[in-house]
Amino acid sequence: xxLIVQKYGGTSVGSPEKIKAVAEQVLDYRxxxxxxxxxxxxxSGETDRLISLANSVQEQPDTREMDVLLSTGEQVTISLFAMxxxxxxxxxxxxxxxxxxxxxxxxxxxxxIESVDTDxxxxxxxxxxxxxxxxxxxxxxxxxITTLGRGGSxxxxxxxxxxxxxxxxxxxxxxxxxxxxxxxxCASARKIDRISYDEMLELASLGAKxxxxxxxxxxxxxxxPLHVRSTFVDTEGTWVVEEDKAMESMLVSGxxxxxxxxxITITKVPDNPGIASxxxxxxxxAGIVVDMIIQNxxxxxxxxxxxxxxxxxxxxxxELVEKIAAxxxxxxxxxxxxxxxxSIVGVGMRNNSGIAATMFHVLANEGINIMxxxxxxxxxSCVIEExxxxxxxxxxxxxxxxxxxxxx
Amino acid sequence: xxLIVQKYGGTSVGSPEKIKAVAEQVLDYRxxxxxxxxxxxxxSGETDRLISLANSVQEQPDTREMDVLLSTGEQVTISLFAMxxxxxxxxxxxxxxxxxxxxxxxxxxxxxIESVDTDxxxxxxxxxxxxxxxxxxxxxxxxxITTLGRGGSxxxxxxxxxxxxxxxxxxxxxxxxxxxxxxxxCASARKIDRISYDEMLELASLGAKxxxxxxxxxxxxxxxPLHVRSTFVDTEGTWVVEEDKAMESMLVSGxxxxxxxxxITITKVPDNPGIASxxxxxxxxAGIVVDMIIQNxxxxxxxxxxxxxxxxxxxxxxELVEKIAAxxxxxxxxxxxxxxxxSIVGVGMRNNSGIAATMFHVLANEGINIMxxxxxxxxxSCVIEExxxxxxxxxxxxxxxxxxxxxx
Numbered sequence: 001x002x003l004i005v006q007k008y009g010g011t012s013v014g015s016p017e018k019i020k021a022v023a024e025q026v027l028d029y030r031x032x033x034x035x036x037x038x039x040x041x042x043x044s045g046e047t048d049r050l051i052s053l054a055n056s057v058q059e060q061p062d063t064r065e066m067d068v069l070l071s072t073g074e075q076v077t078i079s080l081f082a083m084x085x086x087x088x089x090x091x092x093x094x095x096x097x098x099x100x101x102x103x104x105x106x107x108x109x110x111x112x113i114e115s116v117d118t119d120x121x122x123x124x125x126x127x128x129x130x131x132x133x134x135x136x137x138x139x140x141x142x143x144x145i146t147t148l149g150r151g152g153s154x155x156x157x158x159x160x161x162x163x164x165x166x167x168x169x170x171x172x173x174x175x176x177x178x179x180x181x182x183x184x185x186c187a188s189a190r191k192i193d194r195i196s197y198d199e200m201l202e203l204a205s206l207g208a209k210x211x212x213x214x215x216x217x218x219x220x221x222x223x224x225p226l227h228v229r230s231t232f233v234d235t236e237g238t239w240v241v242e243e244d245k246a247m248e249s250m251l252v253s254g255x256x257x258x259x260x261x262x263x264i265t266i267t268k269v270p271d272n273p274g275i276a277s278x279x280x281x282x283x284x285x286a287g288i289v290v291d292m293i294i295q296n297x298x299x300x301x302x303x304x305x306x307x308x309x310x311x312x313x314x315x316x317x318x319e320l321v322e323k324i325a326a327x328x329x330x331x332x333x334x335x336x337x338x339x340x341x342x343s344i345v346g347v348g349m350r351n352n353s354g355i356a357a358t359m360f361h362v363l364a365n366e367g368i369n370i371m372x373x374x375x376x377x378x379x380x381s382c383v384i385e386e387x388x389x390x391x392x393x394x395x396x397x398x399x400x401x402x403x404x405x406x407x408x
Numbered sequence: 409x410x411l412i413v414q415k416y417g418g419t420s421v422g423s424p425e426k427i428k429a430v431a432e433q434v435l436d437y438r439x440x441x442x443x444x445x446x447x448x449x450x451x452s453g454e455t456d457r458l459i460s461l462a463n464s465v466q467e468q469p470d471t472r473e474m475d476v477l478l479s480t481g482e483q484v485t486i487s488l489f490a491m492x493x494x495x496x497x498x499x500x501x502x503x504x505x506x507x508x509x510x511x512x513x514x515x516x517x518x519x520x521i522e523s524v525d526t527d528x529x530x531x532x533x534x535x536x537x538x539x540x541x542x543x544x545x546x547x548x549x550x551x552x553i554t555t556l557g558r559g560g561s562x563x564x565x566x567x568x569x570x571x572x573x574x575x576x577x578x579x580x581x582x583x584x585x586x587x588x589x590x591x592x593x594c595a596s597a598r599k600i601d602r603i604s605y606d607e608m609l610e611l612a613s614l615g616a617k618x619x620x621x622x623x624x625x626x627x628x629x630x631x632x633p634l635h636v637r638s639t640f641v642d643t644e645g646t647w648v649v650e651e652d653k654a655m656e657s658m659l660v661s662g663x664x665x666x667x668x669x670x671x672i673t674i675t676k677v678p679d680n681p682g683i684a685s686x687x688x689x690x691x692x693x694a695g696i697v698v699d700m701i702i703q704n705x706x707x708x709x710x711x712x713x714x715x716x717x718x719x720x721x722x723x724x725x726x727e728l729v730e731k732i733a734a735x736x737x738x739x740x741x742x743x744x745x746x747x748x749x750x751s752i753v754g755v756g757m758r759n760n761s762g763i764a765a766t767m768f769h770v771l772a773n774e775g776i777n778i779m780x781x782x783x784x785x786x787x788x789s790c791v792i793e794e795x796x797x798x799x800x801x802x803x804x805x806x807x808x809x810x811x812x813x814x815x816x
Contacts, residue, residue: 053484053488054487054491057488064501065487066491068483068486068502068504072480079462079474080477082470083466083469083470086470087465096553099552
């Protein structure tokens with residue numbers, strides 16, 4: 001008998017019928033003797049409906065009140081789910097974030113989980129109940145409702161699995177698992193059977209949407225085996241687990257891309273100490289998150305600075321940077337929002353030099369110009385022109401033979 | 409400067425536009441220096457939507473989970489309302505039933521308020537904020553969400569007004585106040601300016617829907633001046649207050665009716681001690697609420713028993729009573745669901761004999777047969793055939809001259 005935490009996303013519980021189907025599935029597990037904790041998102045479309053209500057009342061909705069509003073989405077699903085289990089003749093009980101004391105920071109709409117009090121959960125599990133918990137929400141030390149931001153329900157599930165010392169945490173979603181790359185772009189994309197926490201962290205941060213990055217970080221920290229799989233197809237998905245020898249034998253585990261960024265370049269910046277902070281402090285103060293930063297030194301105490309920002313902030317950032325450039329005496333500002341970041345990820349890189357070189361070679365062979373490069377121990381990212389994204393993905397997927405059978 | 413508690417019903421906050429309009433109205437009060445506590449219901453239609461979701465998942469929805477579900481309705485309105493106040497440049501904060509510790513019994517879907525912890529409310533009022541509180545909901549001692557049943561938001565408002573020792577509690581609704589009778593039935597129906605708690609209690613229990621009866625009882629107990637008025641028309645409504653001399657000078661304050669009951673008669677019941685309990689215990693055990701009970705003694709230790717039940721329970725009650733009648737050796741069971749209860753209410757009755765006789769005379773003059781009579785110190789109710797309801801109401805309204813100018 002295991003203790004299993006399962007999380008179902010919005011499309012999995014998008015209607016009363018789907019809720020009933022998920023309840024049946026959970027009862028299948030229960031009937032095999034497992035203790036079941038189920039974490040649910042809001043019904044698909046509900047969060048957007050609530051956001052639009054808020055926007056019709058206040059232009060920039062107050063974040064504390066936004067959390068009071070948004071948290072109703074999960075509250076509806078957990079109660080309906082508990083009813084569905086009871087309708088099937090089994091016992092269930094629902095809990096909100098504050099009822100199982102998912103204590104978070106007070107940063108409304110993007111709070112971080114600080115602790116979870118599992119006493120109630122354990123008590124009701126011991127009574128044989130299926131315990132149903134609202135994802136995405138918590139409570140701060142003032143007793144105010146908080147929400148965790150996009151993908152927050154994944155984090156709720158992993159936090160519960162960690163504190164309950166669950167045997168596994170299953171994330172049910174609308175795809176079959178983590179793929180070597182986007183199957184919509186590359187027909188030979190293959191579902192990965194097992195991947196390390198570190199690789200998954202890189203993939204999540206580089207654009208793979210299947211798992212919220214905070215949940216992966218938490219799973220790594222508490223060594224929670226994560227199983228990402230489809231609600232609608234009954235096959236094994238992807239296990240996100242601790243790194244092992246077999247993983248290292250793969251040079252590259254996945255290829256990913258991100259089209260949500262824009263590039264800004266400031267040329268001929270006088271290269272004084274503190275110049276980076278003069279550029280990036282005002283950008284940060286404006287709430288704009290900078291991703292990659294590249295600095296190239298020129299002759300004569302001049303430097304060029306290139307960085308990426310979210311595409312939605314591009315216009316705002318350009319205006320700001322033009323002012324900054326004038327202040328610091330830089331020569332020119334240019335920018336482009338038709339860029340893409342293409343990345344390869346794999347723990348095998350650690351012990352294999354030449355992987356980055358292979359990537360550059362593959363892109364060059366396709367006639368794709370690389371604008372920016374950024375590397376970590378287990379990934380290489382290249383910024384290229386957006387129109388070459390699919391071409392680059394397919395070429396890299398081929399070059400690293402990712403369509404081949406997975407490690408086991 | 410007063411402390412005012414205001415409650416707005418579902419039709420008053422039925423859309424973002426209406427929520428903004430109500431926020432403006434509350435800010436008008438605030439700008440006059442009053443401290444404002446606002447209690448809100450769910451947007452009109454929302455509770456029904458949620459109930460229908462529940463019914464599509466579980467035939468008889470679990471009541472604990474039903475409360476988790478239904479309480480989201482008010483949660484949505486309070487957050488939107490607080491946003492609307494903030495959008496208008498003032499400060500507001502919303503609280504759920506459990507956040508201001510509206511402690512209730514654990515009787516889900518019809519819990520009773522036991523206490524209210526007003527510390528948070530007072531603190532935020534002192535900071536000049538408009539405090540917005542979810543009506544209809546509370547929390548029991550296990551930390552489970554409870555709801556108070558239909559009309560529960562009125563009770564929330566009065567409970568807050570009582571514990572905060574507010575100067576007044578205003579119930580904003582879609583009618584202009586309490587009328588001498590239903591204006592849809594009787595064109596000369598007049599808005600009552602002032603009415604006593606006791607009269608309002610009788611009117612509410614006899615079918616007047618404008619105020620929840622529990623809220624009136626609570627207002628009476630804590631001497632909270634209640635003001636029932638329209639959200640949409642800016643005129644004084646009806647004050648529900650302590651009885652005074654002027655009220656006693658009115659013989660009758662209002663005429664009301666109720667078409668939601670059905671009559672059951674058991675004839676020739678052997679009149680032994682304990683016979684009433686043999687009849688009514690099983691009915692009560694079946695969850696059927698009996699309203700009026702009339703017993704007529706016949707010759708020869710036989711008695712006839714007539715009583716009323718909710719019309720929705722009529723069929724179930726008839727089946728049950730036929731079995732009981734056979735068990736106890738009664739001769740016959742008959743019933744009818746085409747009845748109505750017509751009542752007159754007034755504290756003036758206490759010191760005036762002959763009011764009941766006048767009522768019987770008026771009905772007789774119209775050729776209306778009285779099937780059952782029930783009286784209290786300040787009301788007389790007659791059960792008649794349903795088709796005569798409107799005729800009876802108009803005749804009684806005329807006979808007691810209720811169209812005349814109100815006391816002041």
